[in-house]
Amino acid sequence: MTFSKKETLLCLSVLVFGVAGPLLFPNYTFQIAVLWMMVVFAQTWDTLGGQMGYNSLGNIFFFGAGMYICSVIQISLYYDICTYTAHSGAVKVDFTPYQYFSGLAVGLLAAGAFSIVFAIIFGWAMFGLRGPYFAIGTLGVALAAGEVIGAWDCIGGGGGISLPPYPGEPDTRSYFFAILMFILAVITFTFLKWLYSTRFGLAINAIRDDESKAEAMGIQTKLHKMLAWASSAVPLAIAGGIFGNMTGFIEPLEVAFPTVTFGIFMVVMVLLGGKGTLWGPILGAVTFHVVKELTWTYLLGLQWVALGAFIVILVVFFQQGLVGWMQDKWPERFGITVDERMSVEEKEAAS
């Protein structure tokens, strides 16, 4: 994996902001944490939607599943989950710092591991579908998951679960989760940058451009598709686990499986930034989050209208996204050039 000079500079400034941002702007710590989550959303959605050409509307499923798996495990390690949820609020539960942090760590790891299993199971069922059928099929999975959890009384049902309280000051609590989200975003970025540089990355690009051709050339398309989905599922599930603890209360429809908010934001952010590029989704996530927060602050009451108008303008006039637009405008900066030399020998002679 190599970084160009510009990329190194960009990465460094992101790192500085990631660590110092919450300290400099303590009032916005929660927003900064959500920003990193959005970055994870956009990057992982792009793995399928941008790099592999499979537009999933159900990626939020992994987020919600991860949130519930993490929460249930971190509670069940020290309490009976059914009793815990039944008495939620009425009974005072005490988690020692050790119990809290060990539970969280185990929960997050389990969320990641289970999401791989889910990606394989649902991948098996879904990857027979292509185009809009895949989008609707995955949306169905996410909606169904919300309903199933809502009917499952032992883990709180529609009433949700109140998570164990953080053992510390509110300020350290919010800084802790902001940093956790930031670390997740950085690991996700590093992982995907590496993944896209391998044969695997080229193979999923090939599937995006022409899946029948990829098959005809002998690429194991189904295996690639399932592994790609699993790679995007793991960070999403962990993000879900962190977000659940960050908000402190989870329930199926609005927090865990919000198909019409987070589920759609994922798609919009990638379209805004530029599909199938490394930095596009990140740029899209940051821009989107800022625009969204501004409309929520200054256009309150009309915020959904403003956001809807923003999405419409985006898909009508700006289909390739920011990075795609730059690539069209300055192709040579992206290495898309005609080489005047006629042959390999001429190139070798020149170098």
Add this chain to the structure above:
Amino acid sequence: MSRTLIEVTGVSKSYGGVVANNDISLSVKEGTITGLIGPNGSGKTTLFNSIVGYHPIDGGSIKFKDQEISELRVPQIARLGMLRTFQQTRIYSAMDCVHNMMISISHRETTFKEMFTKHPPEVREKAEHLLEFVGLYQKRKLISGDLSFGQQKLLEFAMALMNEPEVLLLDEPTAGINPTLINGLIDRLGRAATDFGITLFIIEHNMRVIMNMAEDIYCLAHGELLAQGTPDEIQNNQSVIDAYLGAH
């Protein structure tokens, strides 16, 4: 006598009530160039699709190197060493030419671990040499979808060579290409057979091309095998003239 690479015996395929292939038998010998001709709708592409495993056949047997392959699926057959190009020309249009080439290397022996490594530098070198071979070296960094149709056909051909197949099924390699480029393509097809040792099985409507290149030609009409023979025999076969070539 070279061995038989593809052995098709009594293959039939229908789409609903339309019989596209009826009891077709033919064979392709190793190291040769074999032609497949016939009027539009005579079932040539259907036969190609059956051979490479694109759809199940209704009856008969298809063997590749003495192995029955009629039950195998497209990627499995491709990994055995039999590739096809498409009539409509299919490339990975959002990727640049070098990447198109690099992902086309043979997946016969790719291990799970190799899936997550970079291509070794030899692969890029080989890609560049083959792009040079088809005359696309200068355009190697351009997005392949922006190339002209003829250049895309050349790229698709180079991608097939990159894979180092034992046999390559070409569906109308010269369709839509201008006459000058056709000469270059004929030359390269011939060199693919001689220099790279690839057995070629070609569907072609351009009689000048196929009669010059192929050693053995099969002619289909209405889903049935009409004739087989050397180019001379085919050109003088009365039923082929009536069905396809037309009287002069």
